[in-house]
Amino acid sequence: MLDFETYRQLLALYAEYAAVVDDNDWDKWPDFFTDECTYKIQPRENFDRGLPLATLAFESKGMLKDRVYGITETIFHDPYYQRHVIGVPRIVRAEAGRIETEVNYAVFRTKPDELPTVFNVGRYIDTIVRAPGGLKFESKVCVFDSEMIENSIIYPI
Template sequence: MNHPLSSSVPPSPELRAAASDLMAEYGLRIDEDRLEDWIDLFDQICDYKVVTRENIEQGLPNVLIWCDNQDMLRDRIASYRDVNEYNLHWGRHVIGPLRFCGRVYAADQALARADRAPIWVIEAAYSLYQTDLEGASRLFSVGRYRAEIIASPAGTLARIRSMLVIADTALIPTLLAAPI
């Protein structure tokens, strides 16, 4: 839906800091089991998808998790809280430095381009460890994030428009319940 922008405008230092804060909050809020607050990091219009590299490399669209709006994200978390059973554990995200890949403009915004808030595409590597209740840790998933983030006009606050989690770890240990 979004159109790439040809110019290679670098992100402002404020935006870099905001995006970095955003991704730090992203990982920590999941690890702290503040999943409802984690959803607040997403824009009102949003998309969250977990796919595997195995499928991406073959051009296959299968998803492990796909929430194409905030309501679906809230349903996923509500089900995690109250309905699903899963291996009891603590999660720990380690998120690498951000790469800014470019800007796009949302096609659905009926505003002149100059007035639209730009959407920036960023990428970062992640590893996600799980520690069980007796303290044994394992590497649960490793992969990368490819996110579209939207910044406030001043560039000081960023929200996630879309988050694509591309897990190198296609072979999911046990099961996947909490978001990555």
């Protein structure tokens, strides 16, 4: 069970995470993670079957920073905006400075000259730890429900 202050910090972590990725503030994105972390975007079918194949998979904060460099400096794509709607975290387990959660999410995408579309829907399966500076993601697995993704995933989910 979490105390109220830790739960408030947990909600703030998710709110700030969504704000940073929605605002394309990519330099701040890796700061949500521990140095040794896991970040995956994986189709539900693979996750449910225990298959390791993921659409994107990073294994450290350094790899996240490399992705930021790719997004900002090398990847060419049509510009678009994201808007995250994140549900209330369900606490799966909380013990000794570790919190395991599941949280539903929906990401809407808007290109400047088009109507918004539903881009990606699924759940985060997260492990969060207390670190210097507050709560951080040790592991974030974005399990998306569809077996298909539109075009490609450029930005973090």
